Amino acid sequence: MSVSIIRVDAMVPLILTCLVWASAAAPLLPALKLKPLVSSPVELLNCAVKDTVPVEGQQALTVVFSRPVIALGADFGKEDTYGGKIPFSLSCSKLPGRFRWVTTNIARFDPETSWPTDLDCTFSFNSNLTSFDGVPLELESCASTAKRLTTAPLTMQLTTVISEAASNVTESVWSPTTGMPDDELPEVPKDARIILGFNNPVNLEMLQAALELRPKVPGMEVKVNRCASPPPPNFISAHSARSIQSSMQDPATLNQDDTCVEVTLSKPLEVATAYQLLLPAGSSYNALCGPVAKDTGLQLAGLRSFRLPIRADFQMLKGSNEQAWDAVSSPYLLGWLPHGLSADTSVDQFAAQLRICELLNPFSKPPGVCKSLKVASVTVRDKKGLVTIHVPDIMPQRKYLLRVLPSDAILDGFGLPLQESKGAFWTQSARPFFQGPAFFPGFVAVLTPSALPALGWPYLARGQLPDTTCSASVWHIDEQTDLATLVQIMSSQRVQNGLVDQLGAPASVVQSPGEVGSEDVTMMHLALDTRKKAHIVSYGCSQTPGGYRQRSASLQLLLQADIAASIILSPNSREIIAWVTDTSAVAGEPVVQGATVHIFLTRYQVPPRLAGTCVTNADGWCRVALEGTGASGYELGRPVAVVVGPQGDLLYLQKVGWLGQDIVKPYQATLVLDRLMVRPGDTLHVQALVQKHDAKGKLEMPSRQAATLRVSPSWDQTSNEPVYVDSELSAEHGTLHTRIAVPPTATPGTYSIQLLLDKPVKSSTSAAGNEDGFVEHIESTADGATGVEEILQVRRALRQARPLSDKPTRGWTSALAARDLDGGAVYPTSRPRNLLGLRQGMMSVAFATITVADPRPPTADLTLEAPTWAKPDAPVQCKLRAVSYLGSQVAQASMRVTWNAGTAQGSLDVVTDDEGLGSFIVPLQGIPSGKAPATGDTLFVTVEWIGPTRERIVRNSETRLDAYSVRLNVGRSLDTDLPGIYFSPLVEVFNNKDNLAMKGVPVSVTLAPVLQNSPPEGSTPADCRRVQECSIGSGEWLPQCRMVLPCLGWYELKACATDGLNANACSLLKVGRNASEWAEEPLKAFDVPQLRANASRFELGTVAGFAFENPWGGSVFVVWGNKVQPLKTRLISKVEPGHSQISIPAGAECMGGCTVMVLLASPQASDSCPECCRNLKNVPEISRLFDCRSPILHSMQTRLEVVQERSISVTLSIGKGTDSEDARWARRADAAVAAPGEDVSLCAEVQMGNEAIQDAEVTFIAVDKAVLDLLPLPLQNLASAFQLDLAPRLSHATSEISRVHPGAVETVFRTLVHRLGLIPWLPLDTTVTPSSRGLSPVDEADEAFLSRQASAVTYMPRYDRCFGRFCQPLLMEAAFSAAGEAEEFMTMDAAAEPKATGAAGNENARTTAGGRGEGGTSNSPRMASNFVATPLFHVVRTTTNGTGTATFTIPSKLGTYVIRAYAVAKAGGQEAKYGQAERELVVRRKLSLSASLPRIVRMGDTFLAGVIVTAVNEGDNRDFDAIVSCEVMPPASGSNSSIMLSSDKDAKFQIKLTPEQPQQEVRFAFAAVALGTDMIRFHVEDADGASDTLLVPLPCLAPQQPVHIATSFAVRPGFNRTGDAAQTQQSPSEVQQSGAQGGSASQAAQTHTEGLQLPSAVPGSGVLHLVAGVGHLPSIVSSYESIAQSVAGQSYPRGRTSLVLATMPLVMRQYQQQLSPSQSANASTAAASLALLTHERFGLLEFPPDDGLWNERPEGADVLLNAWASWVTCKALSPAERKLVCFPPRQAPYIFCTMHSYHYLHCCQG
Helix, strand or coil: CEEEEEECCCCCEEEEEEEECCCCCCCCHHHCCECEEEEECHHHCCCCCCCEEECCCCCCEEEEECCCCCCECCCCCCCCCCCCCCCEEECCCCCCEEEEEEECCEEEEEECCCCCCCCCEEEEECCCCECCCCCEECCCHHHHCCEEEECCCCCEEEEEEECHHHHHHHCCCECCCCCCCCCCCCECCCCCEEEEEEEEEEEHHHHHHHCEEECCCCCCCEEEEECCCCCCCCCECHHHHHHCCCCCCCHHHHCCEEEEEEEEECCCCCCCCEEEEEECCCCCCCCCCCCCCCCEEEEEECCCCECCCECCCCCCCCCCCCCCCCCECCCEEEEECCCCCCCCCCHHHHHCCEEEEEECCCCCCCCCCEEEECCCEEEECCCCCEEEEECCCCCCCCEEEEEECCEEEEECCCCCEECCEEEEEEECCCCCEEECCECCCCCEEEECHHHCCCCCEEEEEECCCCCEEEEEEEEEECCCCCHHHHHHHHHHCCCCCCCHHHHCCCCEEEECCCCCCCCCEEEEEECCCCCCCEEEEEEEEEECHHHCCEEEEEEEEEEECCEEEEEEEECCCCEEEEEEEECCCCCCCCECCCCEEEEEEEECCEEEEEEEEEECCCCCEEEEECCCCCCCHHHHCEEEEEEECCCCCEEEECCCCCCCCCCCCCEEEEEEECCCEECCCCEEEEEEEEEEECCCCCEECCCCEEEEEEEECCCCCCCCCCEEEEEEECCCCCEEEEEEECCCCCCCEEEEEEEEEECCECCHHHHCCCCCCCCECCCCCCCCHHHHHHHHHHHHHHHHHCCCCCCCCCCCCCCEEECCCCCCCCEEEECCCCCCCCCCCEEEEEEEEEEECCCCCCCEEEEEECCCEECCCCCEEEEEEEEECCCCECCCCEEEEEEEECCEEEEEEEECCCCCEEEEEECCCCCCCCCCCCCCCEEEEEEEEECCCCCEEEEEEEEEECCCCEEEEEEECCCCCCCCCEECEEEEEEECCCCCEECCCEEEEEEEECCCCCCCCCCCHHHHHCCEEEEEECCCCCCCCCEECCCCCCEEEEEEEECCCCCEEEEEEEECCCHHHHHHCCECCCCCCCCEECCCCECCCCEEEEEEEECCCEEEEEEEECCCCCCEEEEEEEECCEEEEEEEECCHHHCCCEEEEEEEEECCCCCCCCCCECCECCCCCECCCCCCCCCEEEEEEEEECECCCCECEEEEEEECCCCHHHHHHHCCCCCEEECCCCEEEEEEEEEECCEECCCCEEEEEEEEHHHHCCCCCCCCCHHHHCCCCCCCCCEEEEHHHHECCCCHHHHHHHHHHHHHHHCCCCCCCCECCCCCCCCCHHHCCHHHHHHCCCEECECCCCCCCCCHHHCCCCCCCCCCCCCCCCCHHHCCCHHHCCCCCCCCCCCEEEEECCECCECCCCCCCEEHHHCCCCCEEEEEECCCCCEEEEEEECCCCCEEEEEEEEEEEECCCCCEEEEEEEEEEEECCCEEEEEECCCCEECCCEEEEEEEEEECCCCCCCCEEEEEEEEEECCCCCCCCCEEECCHHHHEEEEEECCCCCEEEEEEEEEECCCEEEEEEEEEEECCCCEEEEEEEEEEECCCCCCCCCCCCCCCCCECCCCCECCCCCCHHHHHHHHHCCCCHHHCCEEEEEEEECCCCCCCCCEEEEEECCCCHHHHHHHHHHHHHHHHCCCCCCHHHHHHHHCHHHHHHHCCCCCCHHHHHHHHHHHHHHHHHEECCCEECCCCCCCCCCCCCCCCCCHHHHHHHHHHHHHHCCHHHHHHHHCCCCCCCCCCCCCCHHHHHHHCCC
16 A cells, blocks of 8 residues: 655646556556446346336446546536546436446446336437547447336325215214225215325326326316325324315415325215226326326225125135134124214114024025024214124124115215115134133232132133143142242242142042033032131143143132231341231231241242241231341342241232342442533543441441542543543542543543442451341452552553453453563453452442533623512513623623513513623513413523623523412322211412422311212212311421311312412312212222321431321331341331321431331221221222222331431631731632732631531632533532431232132122123133222123124224325434534643642642643733643641641633532541532733634634733722734744734724723734644733733634545456466566566556546645555455454453454554554454463353353354364464464464364365
């Protein structure tokens, strides 16, 4: 490959000669003729094709010529793109398309759209064509004649027909294309809009002139319109039909092309008559297309006749063993009326015309006798176009004939009379089944002892499949049964081995009596021994095809118990608390003492393990501590609870909870960043604060250790390799201070920063059984600095040599290498402990995100203050303030204000005063009522200001509009709609001004019926219409007000409060449900109470109070605690119905927060009122599967937040010196002011209460406010980051979820048997527990339920899929803000940053922002490119008086800096306290300059730019007469400037600054004349010597971006005289010598000549790079880059890709190429990966072997992989290297060729 660089000073033609080494059997280029070699389509040059050439789609026309036709670059930037050479022409010159030269010898034409249909176009070569060097074109005779291009003909398709009239008469179930086989379709009603689709755009004007309707209808006009909006699918609904809008026909709108056309007819078509909508032959439809060759059209028809479109029986079954796939499966027949019924026709009239009969001999011809059946009813369904025909006597697997008699009196929706129709249909056979009761959820049913069905456990059976036997068996469980066996059976749900081997013979068996093909339904009962407490039931079917028995069965567990169990699991402490209650105890003891609780742990395919057993105490509870607190939840398994009561009652709880990873994190940490927005090339400053949890959950200082910050993704984002920054964590304060350098090439975007620390491990005491479950930290491998430094050194070395991904893998990433820290090769050989900083050994303890971007920082800011609330009819006053970051106020600034509220809107102008302050009033008063805003609207205000440097600043505000200054939220202590259940109203009042809750505001509450509500039967109006009233205070925890819904119906709960304006503000809440709503969704469960606390936060040692609504009374069990202490319990044996209160002490178990769970148990209600529901009157509709007298067990849970005080006081002051005057100046309330180069003292005073804290660590950070405001970063509250979160997630499981209503089983089966007698095809739903969604089938009336099972007997409207233009994609607009412009002064100079002092640094330190361009005297020139965003990042210690000080040298950049101080102190032991403070520091001069320049200019630009001069009055209120000058400084002495001032006289201006106008912009005229970067020097000085100098670099770039042009050509290898390919290679010198000595011509050089024409360019504006390459090298390099990028995303190495990358140096060596640094790194990494992927027995592996984390090990050699690896390796080796590999010494690390014999053949003999 050769590269040339040519300086271009003018437009010159060049001849580029490429000397290409190849065989020279081919003639030299000058001897080549110019002729076409290849074409696409090939028929263009195929002599066998005489005339026509077919083209399709957007197929391109391409011709390859034998030699270059144009010079390289001749076609660049030209409008014609032909480069002066037109190779061929098309007669269809209007066809839109693009011609281009792909290379200098390949011409191509691409049509912009698909080739037009019916194309009439010819292709011909330009016979006058010549090459760029004058060689004429030579054509063969067949190519010299023109070829005719042909395309497919035009097609016209019906997309849909839209008719609002048809949709209205059928209520949107009309279809124009669906009907009986003899219907003329599609039908076109009078108002129809016919939507046509074409395969090519048609001109609407030409189409309307050509379209014809045949046969012709007198006076008929065919009108054409464009589809104005996307048509819907063929099935048209009413709303979609109305949504299609067509444009009114206008001749001006028809002259356009489209593929979607809407056609309307001026007159209706004849009923049941077919027409043809035609485009006659010879018609023109598009200027680019030829005429249609033949008639093109489609059929239309008038309205179809009024018939019931009965489906045709087209299957014609031949015997009873066959089944119709579309057979009917219901006696409710669903029919479609295509036009509905007229308003004058009743459904009964239509029903009278229906006849249905059963064909008794369906297989005979003719079928013979047809037995008449009775039509019980005909009803219109929810749509007028659908009817349901009920024929009760329809039976399975029969054939029926349905007939409709004609009648002129029965009309459809269009007034057409009913005509005769008939059709036959089959019914499906009855599906055999064997089914028992089903439960939801799970497979356990808990029944009261008296609730078992008297006859036994029911099963329904019908028929059976061949070779199938269905049966049910029961095993009784008693005290002799092994509980582990029970758990294993029920948790695995497996019965392949049979229950007989585990439980013995079943106590009872019932077998299905059904025979094959039987339609009889039989109910059987499996006998249960009611004396037994538990039963295992197995039911299912066995198939014995070929004598092999296959069993498919379901297992269920039936339990009889008068007890209930609640299991509470704490996944962190791995303890379980069980509470057992007596469900039958009405007046007795509510809890059960002496119950035994067994906890088993189950895993898939692992026998269950008994984890613990406990016996309930006198309070009915006991505790089980699970072993293995350090194990994962998966390792332990899922707990299952088995409870055995004192009387033998058995409970089984399958889903107790999950032992997940709800653990206490070993560390608590946070990251403190100096800013969130970082510019490429800048440095980010990071402080980390870390605390460690001790064994009791308290925080303590961590040990000194190595720490790593991981930044991801990679800065360039081309690889998956994160960026690692290693540092050290201090043990004294638990802090870390470091810097992260962002390279200048970093890709803009969002990056995450993670703090990684070593994972803790179990200490020896913990391993021995320490119950606290906490861990001790891994200390450094060596004490002192050397241990931490060694760990960091090893990590860095390993990261440089490890594979390309850092994701957790199968061992290879955690392997420690035999390392050479001096730069040698690294090969993993062993597995050390956690040195790489990956997830195996380290954990992320803190997280933060930053944004890398290059925006322009603001020079000014605007704040807008608007009230949060205002009245909708009152004026709203807003305030604004304009500020400059240069330190002076912005006076007389003009701003534009726009506002809108509801439909009202307006605008006004505002001018600030001398202080930059302004105010305005939004006039909401007096707006007309039609446009006036109302309560609930929002006032939006927008202020726009063009700042002093002409940047656009916009601020917005929102104001809530409300007629009152307060708003109310109304709730209830129990959200219930049940009459008779008492509740208390809960009202919160919020102040609209500050959005804060107001406590104790008097509130009046009323509960009144809604006027539309009708009282239920049996109650007097007075009972239901009584209004209830009371008064409460807002935010009351226990309001004394009690209300109740007296009846079914709607009620309105209204709360009103009196605000400060003496006006009532109210809120309404609708409650209750009427009888119809209860019927639609009956009562299935009682409302669950909500637990409320009397405070939001509690202090340790105080008592926390809770309340909840308890309608039923009962007993209460309370469990509470945190993650590190054992759970506490409390029993309240009896609570009365009403508002219940409980209290618990917040002791040590609530440190860091705790979780409180309250269980409310209410026993089964008495039967004193069988018709009542727990003594409630006006009972609503109740689900037949719900027993409202059954026991109640509710669980309530809340989180208790405990106050944690970890704050210390930090006071930050800024001073210029030590005298009292400066001390007073430093503590002013407003920002401190200083000049560049001055020294200021920073003092942080750290206290706890009134006591000073010594040895506290204080970190000072100073950040440019303009940078900080780009992405606001508020002062971080460090104490809040260290609030303990120890509240666990308690899980609760109860046996009551499995309790079955005593009558539910009998109700479900009785109902199902009854309905199966009516519809034999019903789906079997034997669920005996209430449905969680919607109605249960047994709660629905028979008629409503059965009619929903209707089966269609007619053709039904089609729901076609949309296609093409009909499917309009929803365009999701994603906006990504790339990095915007940024000022040059944002660049960070790393060398200029002060180094942070470690923990052992000076107590009072001095730091500067000095360095290149920073610091110096206050009058030294300021270099814009050296400005630092964070000039201060410094750490000090406090002295005995609690103060830490630092001296800060003010940087040269003017503006405002935010000074922050973060303090960490040990206060009372190891626990840390935190505090923070901030101040602002304004840096300014008496006279200062700020640049107002573009970031770049381009050659040839002329522009005005300059500086803004600001004067600061220090109390003297004087004027400033200043001179501002400008000078352009070239980069080197004596060099020419790239930017020039327009004239020297314009290089200096005199200005006057006054106190009223302290700012003025001075602009100079510049011209960009050459490439380069000049320094613009601005200087200002007044008569008193106050001055400022600013240096700003300004680059001048080329007028345009680089231009790339390229071509390619083929080099044909030659052959020697024997015809074999040449095998030898010679250098150019050898070839020249061979040629001089008369050597073989087959080894001469081949010369290829290309022309080069440079594009127009400005002299001196750039350089020309020429690159020429030959062979496969470019493709090989590209392939390696692609493979390397794919490997970067892999989580572990792969054998194939590693081998390819490892052999890259050998391959590149053959091309005499040096590897780039990235290529070398990839090859080294791949070589290291091969060591892990090479097995001593099986050779190369595709995946790494097992490292213990994955249960995968290689089982054999991958033959294909190793054969391929041998071939690739040997191809890359030289003969000598190949011999070494084929016959390797014993110490050779890799052996490929000797692995298998065929490897040897491929490699060693190949």
